[in-house]
Amino acid sequence: MTAATGTPAGSTPDEQPDEPPGDRPDDRPAATGDPFDRDVLPTPPGATKALLRSLLAPLKARVTVTTVLLLLQQAVVQAGPLLVAYAIDRAVPAFRARDHGPLIAVGVGYLACALAAGGLQFAFVGAAARVSQDVLLDLRGRIFRHAQALSVDFHERYTSGRLISRSTADVESLRELLDEGLQELVTVILSFVYISVMLLWLDLGLGGVAVASLVPLYALVRGYQRRAGRVYRARSTAIAAVIVTFVETMNGIRPVRAFRREAVNDADFGVLNRRHERTNGDALLEITRYVTGSRLVANVAVAAIVLWGAYRVADGTLALGVLAAAVLYLRRLYDPIDRLGMFLNSYQSAAASLEKIAGLLAQTPSVPEPAAPRRLPPPESEHPDRAVVFDGVRFGYRTGGEVLPSFDLTLPAGQTVAVVGSTGAGKSTLAKLLARFYDPSPSSQLRSSRGDPYGGRVLLDGVDLRDLAVPELRRGVVMVTQEAFLFSGTVADNIAIGRPDATREEIEQAAKEIGAHDFISALPDGYDTDVRKRGGRISAGQRQLVAFARALLADPAVLILDEATSSLDIPGERAVQRAMTTVLKGRTAVVIAHRLSTVEIADRVLVMEHGRIVEDGEPAELIAGTGRFADLHRAWRDSLA
Numbered sequence: 001m002t003a004a005t006g007t008p009a010g011s012t013p014d015e016q017p018d019e020p021p022g023d024r025p026d027d028r029p030a031a032t033g034d035p036f037d038r039d040v041l042p043t044p045p046g047a048t049k050a051l052l053r054s055l056l057a058p059l060k061a062r063v064t065v066t067t068v069l070l071l072l073q074q075a076v077v078q079a080g081p082l083l084v085a086y087a088i089d090r091a092v093p094a095f096r097a098r099d100h101g102p103l104i105a106v107g108v109g110y111l112a113c114a115l116a117a118g119g120l121q122f123a124f125v126g127a128a129a130r131v132s133q134d135v136l137l138d139l140r141g142r143i144f145r146h147a148q149a150l151s152v153d154f155h156e157r158y159t160s161g162r163l164i165s166r167s168t169a170d171v172e173s174l175r176e177l178l179d180e181g182l183q184e185l186v187t188v189i190l191s192f193v194y195i196s197v198m199l200l201w202l203d204l205g206l207g208g209v210a211v212a213s214l215v216p217l218y219a220l221v222r223g224y225q226r227r228a229g230r231v232y233r234a235r236s237t238a239i240a241a242v243i244v245t246f247v248e249t250m251n252g253i254r255p256v257r258a259f260r261r262e263a264v265n266d267a268d269f270g271v272l273n274r275r276h277e278r279t280n281g282d283a284l285l286e287i288t289r290y291v292t293g294s295r296l297v298a299n300v301a302v303a304a305i306v307l308w309g310a311y312r313v314a315d316g317t318l319a320l321g322v323l324a325a326a327v328l329y330l331r332r333l334y335d336p337i338d339r340l341g342m343f344l345n346s347y348q349s350a351a352a353s354l355e356k357i358a359g360l361l362a363q364t365p366s367v368p369e370p371a372a373p374r375r376l377p378p379p380e381s382e383h384p385d386r387a388v389v390f391d392g393v394r395f396g397y398r399t400g401g402e403v404l405p406s407f408d409l410t411l412p413a414g415q416t417v418a419v420v421g422s423t424g425a426g427k428s429t430l431a432k433l434l435a436r437f438y439d440p441s442p443s444s445q446l447r448s449s450r451g452d453p454y455g456g457r458v459l460l461d462g463v464d465l466r467d468l469a470v471p472e473l474r475r476g477v478v479m480v481t482q483e484a485f486l487f488s489g490t491v492a493d494n495i496a497i498g499r500p501d502a503t504r505e506e507i508e509q510a511a512k513e514i515g516a517h518d519f520i521s522a523l524p525d526g527y528d529t530d531v532r533k534r535g536g537r538i539s540a541g542q543r544q545l546v547a548f549a550r551a552l553l554a555d556p557a558v559l560i561l562d563e564a565t566s567s568l569d570i571p572g573e574r575a576v577q578r579a580m581t582t583v584l585k586g587r588t589a590v591v592i593a594h595r596l597s598t599v600e601i602a603d604r605v606l607v608m609e610h611g612r613i614v615e616d617g618e619p620a621e622l623i624a625g626t627g628r629f630a631d632l633h634r635a636w637r638d639s640l641a
Contacts, residue, residue, distance in 0.1 A: 041158070041359035048351070048358040055135045062134075066127040067186070073120035074190040076113050078198065081328040083110050085202070088321030132178035136171060142361060143167045151367040152437040153398060161244030166360050169239050170353035177350035188340045195333045199326060203318065206305055206326045210333060213301035217294055224290040224344055231286055232348040235279035236356060241272045283349075290344070298334035305330060367439050373469035376476050376557070377461050386413040386461050388558060388588055393440045393456035395429060402441075403429045404611040406456070413461075413557075416589040418602035418619070420632065425608040427592045431560045433458055434590060435479045436465045460558065474498070478556035482563035484540070484547035491520050492527040494546055498554030510553040514579040516545040548579040558588045577601065596633055605629060 056063060083106050091102035147155075147163050192214070200207030249256060249265050256265060306327060312318035377386070388411040395404040403426050411417055419427045432438050440455030458465045460476055468476070478498065486494045495510060496502045508527065511517045519542055523529035531537045531546075538546070551559055561580065580591075581601060593599055605622050607615035607629045615627045622629040 041356070041363060043355050043359035044362050047362050048355050051354065051358045051361060055138055058138075059131050059134055062127060062131050066124060066131055069120055069124040069127060070186055071190065073117055073124055074187065074194060076116045076120065078191070078194040078329075078332070079113050080110065081325040081332070082198065083113070084328060085319075085321035085325035088324055089319050090321075129179070132175065135178060136175055139174065139357070140167055140171055143171075143357065146361050146363075149365055150363055151365045152432070153366055154363060157398070159244050159248065161247035162240055163360075164247060165240040165243045166357055169243065170236065170357055173236075173346075173349045173353040174357075177346045188343070191332060195329045199329055199333075202322050202326060202329075206309060206318075206323075209305055209308070210301065210326075210330060213297060216297050220290060220293045220297070221340065221344065224286060225348070228283065228286045228344065228348040229351065231279065231282045232352040233355070235276070235283055235349070236352040238272070238276040238279045240356075242269075242276050245269055245272055287344075294334075294340075302327070302330050302334065367436055369469060370467050372467075373472065374463050374467045375472055376463060376468065387411060387459075388434065388590075389457075389459040390430075390433075391457045391459060393433065393458060395433060395438065395441045395455060402611065404433075407611065407613075409606070409613065411588055411590070413588050414586060415604060416584050416587075416591065416602045417604045417606060418591045418593055418599040419606045419608060420593055420596070420599060420629065421608035426611040427608055428562055429611075430608070431479065431562050431590060431592050434465075434558070435477055435560055436468075436473055439466060474554075474556075476556060477558045477560065478551050478554050479560040479562060480544075480547050480551050484543040486531050486538075486543055486546060488530065488532060490525075490528045490530060491523065491546060494531060495527075495549045495553055498550055498556075502553055506553060507549075510549045511546075513582050514545055514549045514552060515582075516542070516549050516579070519545070545579055548583050552583045556587065558590070559584060560590045560592075562592045607632075 087103065087106040091106045094100075094102045143163075143166055196207065196211050196214075198207075199210050245265075245268065249269070256262060306323075309318060309323040309326060313320050313323050388409075390407050390409040393404055393407040394402060395407075396402045407426075407430075409430075419430060421427055429438075433440065436458070440458065460468070465473060487497075492504065492507050495507050499506075504527070508517060511520055511527075519538075520527055520529075523538075529537070531543075577598065580598075584591075584601070591598060591602060599605055599619055602619060605615070605617060605619050606613050607622075607627070609628070615622060615629050617625075623633050624630070
């Protein structure tokens with residue numbers, strides 16, 4: 001038996017949890033005091049606008065065509081009141097003088113404008129819908145791809161419910177803006193421009209009063225924007241909290257039922273649901289204030305202009321047709337004000353959602369891809385450095401202290417090493433670093449005793465894991481966890497995850513070598529049986545055998561088994577241990593185990609405490625000694641008796 005080396009100088013740190021601490025109240029970003037939004041992600045300045053530009057940039061030509069269609073449609077629509085003015089002042093008097101041509105021309109012109117407006121509107125809606133759907137398709141794809149690319153530590157603190165909220169509720173808010181809101185905005189802006197120009201051209205006085213009335217309307221819009229921005233950010237946070245709670249409760253429905261948590265969960269959900277109701281009410285109150293104020297300004301302005309215009313018509317200084325056209329234009333000028341409020345309603349909701357999406361997409365993986373990736377030596381080559389090496393590795397989770405303080409370890413190629421120790425000793429952290437779910441901590445507070453600013457290195461066959469591209473790393477290292485997660489789909493698809501190009505014969509051969517072929521063949525559709533959500537159609541032991549077949553088919557150089565038998569009964573454990581013997585043959589293997597029966601297949605045992613190796617040797621040698629492993633083994637034998 002040999003003692004481990006590489007313990008750093010200084011005092012021994014307190015024992016740290018082997019798993020990341022996860023969400024804690026003191027982990028919340030300083031930028032928010034919202035207790036319901038524990039995982040608010042900071043959005044870099046300009047990130048929201050940059051995201052919107054990047055979404056629209058590939059569609060520039062179609063956006064231009066859509067804009068031109070709307071410009072033409074509005075020009076045709078706004079020609080109507082001019083035709084009415086011409087009819088009153090010119091065509092009707094000509095008709096009374098038995099000249100029917102001007103009135104017929106007005107009728108034909110009005111019909112042509114109506115048909116053109118309808119056709120242009122149809123073309124615009126179709127073009128705008130295609131732009132909208134392409135933007136949303138791109139955005140959903142970006143969220144999905146980016147979420148997959150982010151590191152494990154991000155997903156351990158940012159819940160799946162919030163990711164679902166980003167890709168559903170927040171994208172839906174943007175859809176409403178693109179499908180309806182933007183058309184309303186452009187229509188309102190064009191109406192303002194066209195109508196203001198027409199009113200000023202028809203009569204400078206009436207046009208000046210109409211344009212002046214836009215000043216209080218602008219003040220109303222700005223005030224609404226400021227207030228509604230805060231309201232819609234709160235509403236987006238509230239609906240995210242509702243979705244998170246719903247998803248987490250449904251995912252944990254078994255412990256909920258086992259511990260009779262239904263009433264407590266219902267009360268907690270009711271608090272969040274009522275909070276969402278209040279934020280919706282606040283949003284409705286803001287839009288009501290805006291619509292009421294805008295209608296008041298519009299009605300007062302129209303009444304003033306009509307009274308003044310009527311007086312001028314009676315005085316003979318204004319033509320009746322001009323007044324009629326002005327009134328029609330005024331109604332068209334102020335009617336879109338309500339629609340502008342609806343646009344602002346959609347805009348504020350979409351802006352808050354897009355800000356959250358931009359914050360998510362701005363996150364960078366803590367385990368980045370290398371700029372100049374290297375390749376592993378070919379498996380058949382005689383490489384002098386063929387081993388797994390932990391060289392001065394230091395690591396600590398985001399909210400904790402050091403879990404591994406300057407850790408050194410060498411695992412020769414082909415050796416099976418079992419790692420045991422108490423909870424929080426650092427066993428799973430060791431496995432996650434080898435699988436490169438995490439990198440050694442680069443923090444200056446965790447500099448290694450060698451002065452390495454990167455927190456040490458994990459080497460595979462002489463290559464730093466940080467220099468391996470993800471496909472190359474996954475070819476070299478595969479991890480089988482306690483959960484043995486299976487995706488919805490066939491048994492064959494689940495076995496072939498590590499090698500999608502594998503033939504059916506190769507898939508079945510892997511299952512036979514593991515000992516899973518018989519139970520798979522007995523399933524209703526054999527290898528084509530759908531295992532359903534999380535593999536719920538088959539038992540835990542069978543899921544573990546499928547996971548081992550998956551690992552064997554992937555044929556990695558290094559295999560990590562993290563508590564692969566801890567959730568199994570005795571028959572299931574024995575079946576999995578037989579499969580382990582097959583899958584570990586000829587590979588470097590790290591077996592994390594609490595059950596010491598799993599350790600019996602190992603060539604070497606490491607006992608860890610507080611992130612250090614306190615015992616290192618062959619199983620029989622350690623059992624015969626008087627150290628911690630011998631104590632653990634005796635306690636385990638007594639528990640079997």
